[in-house]
Amino acid sequence: MLHVLRAGPNYGFGIRERLDQALGADAGLVKEATLYPLLHRLERNGLLASHHEPGERGSPRKYYRLTPEGDAFFERRVAEWGRVAALLQRTVLK
Amino acid sequence: MNRLRRLRSAGFSTDHATGDARLDTHLWALDAALVGAAAVRRPTVMEARDFLLELRDRALRAGKDDAAAAVEALAALGPLEALAREQRANRAAVFRRVAIPAGLGYAGLMLLVSLLRTGVTGADWPVLAGVFAVHALLFGTGLGYWVAYLAKQAEPTVADAPAADAFSVRWMPTSAALAWGLAAVFGLGAGVLAAGLAGLGPVATWARPQALALLLLNAHLALGELRAARFRARVEDGTLYVEGLRGQQRIPQAAISGTAPVSLPLQLLLPGMGRSYWVHWRDERGRERRTRVSSSPELVHGDRLLAWLEGAARANRGA
Numbered sequence: 001m002l003h004v005l006r007a008g009p010n011y012g013f014g015i016r017e018r019l020d021q022a023l024g025a026d027a028g029l030v031k032e033a034t035l036y037p038l039l040h041r042l043e044r045n046g047l048l049a050s051h052h053e054p055g056e057r058g059s060p061r062k063y064y065r066l067t068p069e070g071d072a073f074f075e076r077r078v079a080e081w082g083r084v085a086a087l088l089q090r091t092v093l094k
Numbered sequence: 095m096n097r098l099r100r101l102r103s104a105g106f107s108t109d110h111a112t113g114d115a116r117l118d119t120h121l122w123a124l125d126a127a128l129v130g131a132a133a134v135r136r137p138t139v140m141e142a143r144d145f146l147l148e149l150r151d152r153a154l155r156a157g158k159d160d161a162a163a164a165v166e167a168l169a170a171l172g173p174l175e176a177l178a179r180e181q182r183a184n185r186a187a188v189f190r191r192v193a194i195p196a197g198l199g200y201a202g203l204m205l206l207v208s209l210l211r212t213g214v215t216g217a218d219w220p221v222l223a224g225v226f227a228v229h230a231l232l233f234g235t236g237l238g239y240w241v242a243y244l245a246k247q248a249e250p251t252v253a254d255a256p257a258a259d260a261f262s263v264r265w266m267p268t269s270a271a272l273a274w275g276l277a278a279v280f281g282l283g284a285g286v287l288a289a290g291l292a293g294l295g296p297v298a299t300w301a302r303p304q305a306l307a308l309l310l311l312n313a314h315l316a317l318g319e320l321r322a323a324r325f326r327a328r329v330e331d332g333t334l335y336v337e338g339l340r341g342q343q344r345i346p347q348a349a350i351s352g353t354a355p356v357s358l359p360l361q362l363l364l365p366g367m368g369r370s371y372w373v374h375w376r377d378e379r380g381r382e383r384r385t386r387v388s389s390s391p392e393l394v395h396g397d398r399l400l401a402w403l404e405g406a407a408r409a410n411r412g413a
Contacts, residue, residue, distance in 0.1 A: 009401060012141060013148040016170070034172030036141065040180040044187055049404075051397035052137075054252045057147065059109075059140040065401055 001038060002066060002074040005048065009065040012036060039064055047073050110139050116164040117146050120174065127178035129185050133246035138181045146171060189242035195358065197234020201226045203311070210304040248394040261395045261402075263327040269392040273323035273367060280316035284309055314365055322367035325388050329402055334373075336385055343385055349375040350406040356386065368392070373403055 004010060004018045016035055020027040042048040047070035055061035066074070110125070111118050121143055128135040146167045153163035171177070205226050209217060248266045255261040265273065287309035290297030297305055317339075326337040332347040352374040361370060368390030377383050387403075389396045 009405075012145045016145070016149070034176050035170075036145070037172070037176040037180040040177075040184055044180075044184050049397075049401070051401040052247075052250050052395075053398060054250050054255055055144060057144055059144060060137075060249050061144065062137065062141050063401070065404070 001035075001042070002047070002070055005064060005066045006071070006074065009051070009063040011061045011063050012039065015039070015064070042070065046070075110136075110143055112143060112147055114150070114160070114164055116161075117143075117150070117167070120146070120168055120171075124174045124178060127174060128181050130243040131246075134185070134243060135181075137247060138177070142171060142177065185242045189238040192241045193234040193238025196237045197230035199362065200233040201230035204229050207304060207307060210307050211301055245391065247391040248396065250395050250398065254394050255398075259332070260330045261328070261398055263329075263393055263395045263399050265323075265325070266392050266394060269390075270323060273319045277316050277319035277323060280312045280319060284312035284316055287312060318365035318367055321365050322388060327387060327399060329399070334399075334403070336387060345373065345375050345385060347406045348410060349377070350403060350410060351375060352407045352411075353400065353403045371400060371403070374407075 001015060001019065004015050004022070007018075010018065012035060016030065019030050023029065039048065043050055043064065046067060048064045049067050050062050050064050052060040052062055110121055112121070121139055124142055125135055125139050128138055146164075149167035149170050150163045153166045154160070158166065205222060208222060208225070212218075246266070248269075250261070254264070264270075286295055287297060287305050289295040290300055290305050291302065291309065321339050324337065324339050328335050334345040334347070334350075336343045336345065350373060354372045354374070356364065356370045356372060364370075364386070366386070366388065368388055370386050370388050373385045373387055375383050375385070387399065389400050391397075393399075
């Protein structure tokens, strides 16, 4: 989700579509995580910020964007996962 | 306690309705599990509603029937309780963020005014401590409750954004009227206190340090409300125009280098209403400038302005 928002601000359904495209057959994983509670939690923790723009359906649409803290958190976690993946490749998966 | 936070309205707002009974039942249940007044619950319900409608439409376009499309949309939204729990946690966090500094700030100010009247040695400290606790609790809880569970967030309309890259920032009419009203009240207070210091009127007998402190406080608050009432901004053709007490300022998008929230102590010292941000930019001569802009939920497009400024700064850093 943070990776999707690195490309620019997006709203709930737009994020969901981008995730579906990126995850392909694994898109169902997001349903278990539940999109909005996760977005709201990330926002409460300062990793995302949001703003409203007029929506096509008449009600304002809420756009989420990555904060500098969110960007740093994403980079840190990717580096950590990268180290774990490299370790698995060298040991379990070799 | 839950009843105080839930503030049930008589019925489910009709503009939430989707026309599909399955989706509406779900949205009604979501609304019932949220906290706050209808205006506070509305953004969460509308966000879920638009998501359900967009997913349902996508499923219909993919050839599914109404029932299957609704089931798919509801499954994708996830459990209601998870969504409601996050809304309740978010509102509680807002309450704490407002109530604690506001309560302590107000009680501290009132303590200072009391000490100016009695002096430190003549003060009845147990009584002052009790008064401090009551002020902190009442003002902090009241303001926190208002912001977290009652206050309506400004909703942008198409009229405020005539084009994709153009929008105007303005106060909701009720907030603008409140700012003008408070500016008048505090201005009047400052006038009465100034007259008192000159030996005239009902406060002429007050201790001078106390009257002077209250005069400065009233003048500060009046100026803050006046500044808030006059604040307007608009983004047009890649340029930000900010209107304030000192006229209009023009900030080209390409000149913006960053934004930063004004620190809490400085926010208390500088006249203004609600949260504010510094916009750092360079003028035509290359000089570093900074402009303070308001960002409050009561400003229509206030949050969008901040997003636009952050985007401009990021783009300029990358350029």
